[in-house]
Amino acid sequence: MELTLHVWRQDGPDSPGRMEIYKADDVSSDMSFLEMLDVVNERLLEEGKEPIAFDHDCREGICGTCSLMINGVAHGPEEGTTVCQLHMRKFKDGDSIYIEPWRARAFPILRDLVVDRGAFDRIIEAGGYVSVATGNAPDANTIPVNRDESEMAMDAAACIGCGACVASCPNGSAMLFVAAKVAHLGHLPQGQPERQKRVLAMVEQMDKEGFGYCTNHYECEAVCPKEIPRKFIAEMNRDYLKAGMAAE
Amino acid sequence: MAARKPRMNRLARTLQSSIGSKFLMSVTGILLLLFVIAHMLGNLQVFAGPDQLNAYAAKLQSLGPLLWVVRLGLLAIFVVHIGAAIRVTNSNRAARPVAYVYPGSVQSTFAGRTMMMSGLIVLAFLIYHVLHFTVGTTNPDHFHLVDETGRHDVYSMVVMGFSQWPIALVYVVANILVGVHISHGASSAFQTLGVTHPRLAFLKQGFGPGIATLIVVGNLSMPLACLFGLVQLPA
Structure with a gap:
């Protein structure tokens, strides 16, 4: 060719x-x-x-x-x-x-087609984790996990953080990435104690990094190599609004 | 300055965030959609004849202070809706300072990509619409009519207005843009509000284009019927 x-x-x-x-x-x-x-x-x-x-x-x-x-x-x-x-x-x-290259203010170009996706790491640092006690691994199945919920968590956890969602979004929004990361912990019992804190902190960091706002074009969903569905964005919207309107 | 209560801080922060701005835009958008539907249903009474429409108008006018509560409420809703839209648009422009050389899109829609433009044109139309039919500045000739029972003759005002093709054309074009705006906005609002139940999936998909089509058909029927003489002045 x-x-x-x-x-x-x-x-x-x-x-x-x-x-x-x-x-x-x-x-x-x-x-x-x-x-x-x-x-x-x-x-x-x-x-x-x-x-x-x-x-x-x-x-x-x-x-x-x-x-x-x-x-x-x-x-x-x-x-x-x-x-x-x-x-x-x-x-x-x-x-x-x-x-x-991916084009977004939050993804500055380093050279040619290489961009700095450190903004994603900082969003994860802000809340994309669960706090667990260290020490011996807990026995398997000590915490029952609902099967449908665990499947949902796995669907969201398929996100590899490539940033295609940001690159394809007409608004340079990172909502699909953040939504996937919020959902994969939010659907598991281990993610519940920090659920409110997590979504508030991750969205705050997302805004701080200078990503755009989602206006529901769903270009992100169309290009996502892991086919993360848009419903996780709706879930995050709900989680965030609920947490943001709750008493501190 | 005294420290504010922590709860207010969190709520204020939430509403100022990206998702909060979208929340305000979707809630006000749904309220405006309800108004557009009610407004259309009220106006469709033009097809029931002068007596029906003038009686309806007189009833609205007789609400007095309540009418002003609704008007000011609508104004406030518009201000929040437009304020949120400006915030969202500014952030989105800033988020991609350098555009792609090869622009592409896979599944975004024309309506979705032009929300700000359709919204601004509709806003300009709304100002004209209020001056035309509510304040009566643009066409005083057909604004101050009175029917035989002494009521404001809204029916004749509407028919005389829409019988002039430039006015009818403005209403037709503006209402098509209202439809384009709603076709994206109405479905988008439910995604923003976090609707995920499969039974409610239609709200995020067909609902916007569907309700927009109904509104365009309903709102276009009036100027077109007057323009083509299907609805005429009382004999």
Whole structure:
């Protein structure tokens, strides 16, 4: 396959960026999208040029590190897939592909296609945990967990924190991420003691980081590689409003 | 300055947050939707003839102070709704300072993406609408009519107004935008309020477009009926 790549290049956080055009002319349809970029980078290195910086780690679709906006869609055209699991057979010979970094004030660009997603870590630090006694592991099944609730918690816990929700949201909102993290603990008995405190603290941190407000476009749900449903956002809205209107 | 009670602090913080702003917008939006429906049902009495509509108008006017309570209440609801919308829009613009070179969307709707624009145009229309039919500044010629029983002749006012095509056109366009605005807003409100029960899922999906369609059909029927002579001045 022969492709024309339009790639965002930016030398550092404060440098101005620009779109640059690269020809990729020996792409196999069996390559993953990141392998295609590896090949392009090999050639750039041979030519003595700076390779394109992009985030990647497990390349198995489970770590949440890769993060590319491909033709205006986070993680590209395949549903429920991270960009490392996207294969070139999804594209046609002769295609032009626009590759951009996640764009949000809360995700500053470090270099080229790499953004700093530390805002997500700070939201987790604010309340995305349960406090447990250390020491010996408790016996299994000491706390009964309702099966439906545990399934729901698992659905939410599938979030890998990649940030595609923020990148795809017309408002740069992090609601789907925060909602998933609030829900996966909120649906378990272990998460109940800190439930109110958690949702208040995480939403407060989310606002502080400069993410936008959700206006229910559901673009996040459409691009989420783990297909986290929008209902968790509704749940978080309810949890937050309930906690915020309760007596302290 | 004396410290405020902690409960107020938390409540105030909650309402000023992102979700709190959305909460205020959705609650006021639902109240405005109820008003739009009631307003439409009241006005549809134009099809029942002059006597019915003028009697209805006279009854509303006879409410006196209560009418002003409703008017001021509506004004307050509008102020909160618009205030929250400005807050949300400003935060959202700031959240993505650099736009994508290749803009894309998967499932967002035209109505959803243009809420601020449709809202502002509807607001401009509302100001005109109040000047036209409530204060009577734009068309004093057909505002000061009296029917044979001495009541304000609202029926003739409406028919004479809508028989002029530029006025009818303004009402038609504005009400289509009202429908576009409601088609996103009405469903969005229930998501924001945290409705998750599967039996209530329709509120977050078909309800907005459905109620918007009914409102557009109902509200367009009046100017169009007058314009095309289906509803005429009393003989």
